[in-house]
Amino acid sequence: MERTIIQTTNAPEPIGPYNQAVLVNGTLYISGQICLDPTTNTLKNRDIQEETHQCMQNLKAVLYEAGMSFDNVVKTTIFITDMHQFSEINEIYGKYFHGNFPARETVQVAALPRFVNVEISMIAVK
Known part of the structure:
Protein backbone atom coordinates (compact mmCIF):
# COMPACT_ATOMS: atom_id res chain seq x y z
CA MET A 1 0.00 0.00 0.00
CA GLU A 2 1.38 3.36 -1.02
CA ARG A 3 0.51 6.24 1.29
CA THR A 4 1.04 9.86 0.31
CA ILE A 5 0.66 12.55 2.95
CA ILE A 6 -1.11 15.64 1.65
CA GLN A 7 -0.09 18.89 3.30
CA THR A 8 -0.83 22.48 2.30
CA THR A 9 -0.27 25.85 3.92
CA ASN A 10 -3.66 26.90 2.49
CA ALA A 11 -5.42 24.86 5.19
CA PRO A 12 -4.76 24.92 8.94
CA GLU A 13 -1.86 22.96 10.35
CA PRO A 14 -3.05 19.91 12.30
CA ILE A 15 -3.64 20.70 15.97
CA GLY A 16 -2.82 17.14 17.03
CA PRO A 17 -0.97 13.99 15.93
CA TYR A 18 -2.59 13.58 12.49
CA ASN A 19 -2.19 14.73 8.88
CA GLN A 20 -4.43 17.05 6.88
CA ALA A 21 -5.04 14.17 4.48
CA VAL A 22 -3.71 10.80 3.36
CA LEU A 23 -3.94 9.54 -0.22
CA VAL A 24 -4.04 5.74 -0.62
CA ASN A 25 -4.60 4.02 -3.99
CA GLY A 26 -6.41 7.03 -5.45
CA THR A 27 -8.62 7.57 -2.39
CA LEU A 28 -8.10 10.72 -0.34
CA TYR A 29 -9.04 10.69 3.34
CA ILE A 30 -9.28 14.27 4.65
CA SER A 31 -9.18 14.91 8.38
CA GLY A 32 -11.95 16.96 9.92
CA GLN A 33 -11.64 20.67 9.27
CA ILE A 34 -12.89 23.39 11.57
CA CYS A 35 -13.23 27.14 10.96
CA LEU A 36 -9.57 27.90 11.58
CA ASP A 37 -8.20 30.48 9.14
CA PRO A 38 -4.83 29.15 7.92
CA THR A 39 -3.37 32.62 7.31
CA THR A 40 -4.16 34.11 10.73
CA ASN A 41 -4.58 30.95 12.83
CA GLU A 65 -3.34 20.12 -3.11
CA ALA A 66 -4.22 16.50 -3.95
CA GLY A 67 -5.25 17.45 -7.50
CA MET A 68 -8.95 17.05 -6.77
CA SER A 69 -12.10 19.12 -6.31
CA PHE A 70 -15.50 18.75 -4.69
CA ASP A 71 -16.50 16.72 -7.77
CA ASN A 72 -14.21 13.95 -6.46
CA VAL A 73 -15.84 13.79 -3.02
CA VAL A 74 -17.82 10.60 -2.42
CA LYS A 75 -18.45 10.79 1.35
CA THR A 76 -18.58 13.47 4.02
CA THR A 77 -19.18 13.51 7.73
CA ILE A 78 -20.47 16.63 9.44
CA PHE A 79 -20.21 16.99 13.19
CA ILE A 80 -22.31 19.76 14.74
CA THR A 81 -22.97 20.83 18.31
CA ASP A 82 -26.56 21.96 17.73
CA MET A 83 -28.91 20.14 15.35
CA HIS A 84 -31.03 23.31 15.25
CA GLN A 85 -28.29 24.79 12.99
CA PHE A 86 -28.58 21.92 10.50
CA SER A 87 -30.44 23.88 7.81
CA GLU A 88 -28.03 26.84 7.95
CA ILE A 89 -25.03 24.51 7.63
CA ASN A 90 -26.75 22.62 4.81
CA GLU A 91 -27.34 25.84 2.88
CA ILE A 92 -23.63 26.75 2.80
CA TYR A 93 -22.39 23.16 2.40
CA GLY A 94 -24.66 22.47 -0.58
CA LYS A 95 -23.34 25.43 -2.58
CA TYR A 96 -19.91 23.80 -2.88
CA PHE A 97 -21.14 20.70 -4.73
CA HIS A 98 -23.22 22.24 -7.55
CA GLY A 99 -25.74 19.38 -7.37
CA ASN A 100 -23.12 16.60 -7.40
CA PHE A 101 -23.72 15.59 -3.79
CA PRO A 102 -21.75 12.85 -2.00
CA ALA A 103 -23.03 10.39 0.57
CA ARG A 104 -23.10 11.94 4.04
CA GLU A 105 -24.01 11.68 7.66
CA THR A 106 -24.53 14.52 10.11
CA VAL A 107 -24.04 13.88 13.80
CA GLN A 108 -24.69 16.10 16.79
CA VAL A 109 -21.87 15.96 19.33
CA ALA A 110 -21.32 17.45 22.78
CA ALA A 111 -18.19 19.44 21.84
CA LEU A 112 -15.63 19.92 19.07
CA PRO A 113 -11.99 21.07 19.02
CA ARG A 114 -11.57 24.70 20.11
CA PHE A 115 -15.28 24.59 21.00
CA VAL A 116 -16.40 25.38 17.45
CA ASN A 117 -19.88 24.48 16.22
CA VAL A 118 -19.08 22.48 13.08
CA GLU A 119 -16.37 20.13 11.80
CA ILE A 120 -16.39 18.39 8.41
CA SER A 121 -14.32 15.50 7.07
CA MET A 122 -14.31 14.03 3.56
CA ILE A 123 -13.35 11.08 1.43
CA ALA A 124 -12.59 11.73 -2.25
CA VAL A 125 -11.58 9.47 -5.13
CA LYS A 126 -9.53 10.29 -8.23
Missing part, protein backbone atom coordinates in the same frame (compact mmCIF):
# COMPACT_ATOMS: atom_id res chain seq x y z
CA THR A 42 -7.77 32.47 14.25
CA LEU A 43 -11.29 31.08 14.29
CA LYS A 44 -13.74 32.41 11.70
CA ASN A 45 -16.83 31.92 13.85
CA ARG A 46 -18.89 35.11 13.77
CA ASP A 47 -21.89 32.91 12.89
CA ILE A 48 -22.59 29.34 11.73
CA GLN A 49 -22.51 30.39 8.06
CA GLU A 50 -19.00 31.81 8.40
CA GLU A 51 -17.87 28.71 10.31
CA THR A 52 -19.24 26.36 7.64
CA HIS A 53 -17.79 28.42 4.82
CA GLN A 54 -14.30 28.37 6.41
CA CYS A 55 -14.52 24.59 6.94
CA MET A 56 -15.38 24.16 3.26
CA GLN A 57 -12.60 26.51 2.15
CA ASN A 58 -10.09 24.50 4.20
CA LEU A 59 -11.36 21.26 2.65
CA LYS A 60 -11.19 22.82 -0.82
CA ALA A 61 -7.52 23.71 -0.24
CA VAL A 62 -6.67 20.14 0.75
CA LEU A 63 -8.58 18.72 -2.22
CA TYR A 64 -6.73 21.13 -4.54
Whole structure:
Protein backbone atom coordinates (compact mmCIF):
# COMPACT_ATOMS: atom_id res chain seq x y z
CA MET A 1 0.00 0.00 0.00
CA GLU A 2 1.38 3.36 -1.02
CA ARG A 3 0.51 6.24 1.29
CA THR A 4 1.04 9.86 0.31
CA ILE A 5 0.66 12.55 2.95
CA ILE A 6 -1.11 15.64 1.65
CA GLN A 7 -0.09 18.89 3.30
CA THR A 8 -0.83 22.48 2.30
CA THR A 9 -0.27 25.85 3.92
CA ASN A 10 -3.66 26.90 2.49
CA ALA A 11 -5.42 24.86 5.19
CA PRO A 12 -4.76 24.92 8.94
CA GLU A 13 -1.86 22.96 10.35
CA PRO A 14 -3.05 19.91 12.30
CA ILE A 15 -3.64 20.70 15.97
CA GLY A 16 -2.82 17.14 17.03
CA PRO A 17 -0.97 13.99 15.93
CA TYR A 18 -2.59 13.58 12.49
CA ASN A 19 -2.19 14.73 8.88
CA GLN A 20 -4.43 17.05 6.88
CA ALA A 21 -5.04 14.17 4.48
CA VAL A 22 -3.71 10.80 3.36
CA LEU A 23 -3.94 9.54 -0.22
CA VAL A 24 -4.04 5.74 -0.62
CA ASN A 25 -4.60 4.02 -3.99
CA GLY A 26 -6.41 7.03 -5.45
CA THR A 27 -8.62 7.57 -2.39
CA LEU A 28 -8.10 10.72 -0.34
CA TYR A 29 -9.04 10.69 3.34
CA ILE A 30 -9.28 14.27 4.65
CA SER A 31 -9.18 14.91 8.38
CA GLY A 32 -11.95 16.96 9.92
CA GLN A 33 -11.64 20.67 9.27
CA ILE A 34 -12.89 23.39 11.57
CA CYS A 35 -13.23 27.14 10.96
CA LEU A 36 -9.57 27.90 11.58
CA ASP A 37 -8.20 30.48 9.14
CA PRO A 38 -4.83 29.15 7.92
CA THR A 39 -3.37 32.62 7.31
CA THR A 40 -4.16 34.11 10.73
CA ASN A 41 -4.58 30.95 12.83
CA THR A 42 -7.77 32.47 14.25
CA LEU A 43 -11.29 31.08 14.29
CA LYS A 44 -13.74 32.41 11.70
CA ASN A 45 -16.83 31.92 13.85
CA ARG A 46 -18.89 35.11 13.77
CA ASP A 47 -21.89 32.91 12.89
CA ILE A 48 -22.59 29.34 11.73
CA GLN A 49 -22.51 30.39 8.06
CA GLU A 50 -19.00 31.81 8.40
CA GLU A 51 -17.87 28.71 10.31
CA THR A 52 -19.24 26.36 7.64
CA HIS A 53 -17.79 28.42 4.82
CA GLN A 54 -14.30 28.37 6.41
CA CYS A 55 -14.52 24.59 6.94
CA MET A 56 -15.38 24.16 3.26
CA GLN A 57 -12.60 26.51 2.15
CA ASN A 58 -10.09 24.50 4.20
CA LEU A 59 -11.36 21.26 2.65
CA LYS A 60 -11.19 22.82 -0.82
CA ALA A 61 -7.52 23.71 -0.24
CA VAL A 62 -6.67 20.14 0.75
CA LEU A 63 -8.58 18.72 -2.22
CA TYR A 64 -6.73 21.13 -4.54
CA GLU A 65 -3.34 20.12 -3.11
CA ALA A 66 -4.22 16.50 -3.95
CA GLY A 67 -5.25 17.45 -7.50
CA MET A 68 -8.95 17.05 -6.77
CA SER A 69 -12.10 19.12 -6.31
CA PHE A 70 -15.50 18.75 -4.69
CA ASP A 71 -16.50 16.72 -7.77
CA ASN A 72 -14.21 13.95 -6.46
CA VAL A 73 -15.84 13.79 -3.02
CA VAL A 74 -17.82 10.60 -2.42
CA LYS A 75 -18.45 10.79 1.35
CA THR A 76 -18.58 13.47 4.02
CA THR A 77 -19.18 13.51 7.73
CA ILE A 78 -20.47 16.63 9.44
CA PHE A 79 -20.21 16.99 13.19
CA ILE A 80 -22.31 19.76 14.74
CA THR A 81 -22.97 20.83 18.31
CA ASP A 82 -26.56 21.96 17.73
CA MET A 83 -28.91 20.14 15.35
CA HIS A 84 -31.03 23.31 15.25
CA GLN A 85 -28.29 24.79 12.99
CA PHE A 86 -28.58 21.92 10.50
CA SER A 87 -30.44 23.88 7.81
CA GLU A 88 -28.03 26.84 7.95
CA ILE A 89 -25.03 24.51 7.63
CA ASN A 90 -26.75 22.62 4.81
CA GLU A 91 -27.34 25.84 2.88
CA ILE A 92 -23.63 26.75 2.80
CA TYR A 93 -22.39 23.16 2.40
CA GLY A 94 -24.66 22.47 -0.58
CA LYS A 95 -23.34 25.43 -2.58
CA TYR A 96 -19.91 23.80 -2.88
CA PHE A 97 -21.14 20.70 -4.73
CA HIS A 98 -23.22 22.24 -7.55
CA GLY A 99 -25.74 19.38 -7.37
CA ASN A 100 -23.12 16.60 -7.40
CA PHE A 101 -23.72 15.59 -3.79
CA PRO A 102 -21.75 12.85 -2.00
CA ALA A 103 -23.03 10.39 0.57
CA ARG A 104 -23.10 11.94 4.04
CA GLU A 105 -24.01 11.68 7.66
CA THR A 106 -24.53 14.52 10.11
CA VAL A 107 -24.04 13.88 13.80
CA GLN A 108 -24.69 16.10 16.79
CA VAL A 109 -21.87 15.96 19.33
CA ALA A 110 -21.32 17.45 22.78
CA ALA A 111 -18.19 19.44 21.84
CA LEU A 112 -15.63 19.92 19.07
CA PRO A 113 -11.99 21.07 19.02
CA ARG A 114 -11.57 24.70 20.11
CA PHE A 115 -15.28 24.59 21.00
CA VAL A 116 -16.40 25.38 17.45
CA ASN A 117 -19.88 24.48 16.22
CA VAL A 118 -19.08 22.48 13.08
CA GLU A 119 -16.37 20.13 11.80
CA ILE A 120 -16.39 18.39 8.41
CA SER A 121 -14.32 15.50 7.07
CA MET A 122 -14.31 14.03 3.56
CA ILE A 123 -13.35 11.08 1.43
CA ALA A 124 -12.59 11.73 -2.25
CA VAL A 125 -11.58 9.47 -5.13
CA LYS A 126 -9.53 10.29 -8.23
